[in-house]
Amino acid sequence: MKHTNKEVLSKGIKYLAGALPLALIGPSILYNAFNNQDHPLYIAVLILGIIATFASIFLMFKGIMTIIKALFD
Known part of the structure; x- marks a missing residue:
């Protein structure tokens, strides 16, 4: 199932939140x-x-990488 960029971006923002x-x-x-x-x-x-x-650092990293994937993929 292919996610749209908007869904991936919202997932990244949720990680950062x-x-x-x-x-x-x-x-x-x-x-x-x-x-x-x-x-x-x-x-x-x-x-x-x-x-x-460490959970905060991990979630920040995962959120930023997800947002980058949504913007540049």
């Missing part, structure tokens, strides 16, 4: 984790922050 909250939340979680290193849940919060940050 999903990345935006993660781009704000991930570093905030990491900042809080590093400020509370003596807390018993330090490792769990640190892992959550790292996952959120």
Whole structure:
């Protein structure tokens, strides 16, 4: 099934919209984790922050590549 450029473009924008909250939340979680290193849940919060940050980077990359594919394909 062939997708139109408009559908592919909207999919890329959705990826970027999903990345935006993660781009704000991930570093905030990491900042809080590093400020509370003596807390018993330090490792769990640190892992959550790292996952959120990398998910944001992945979604940004996928969204930008999808938008480029929609514009130049």
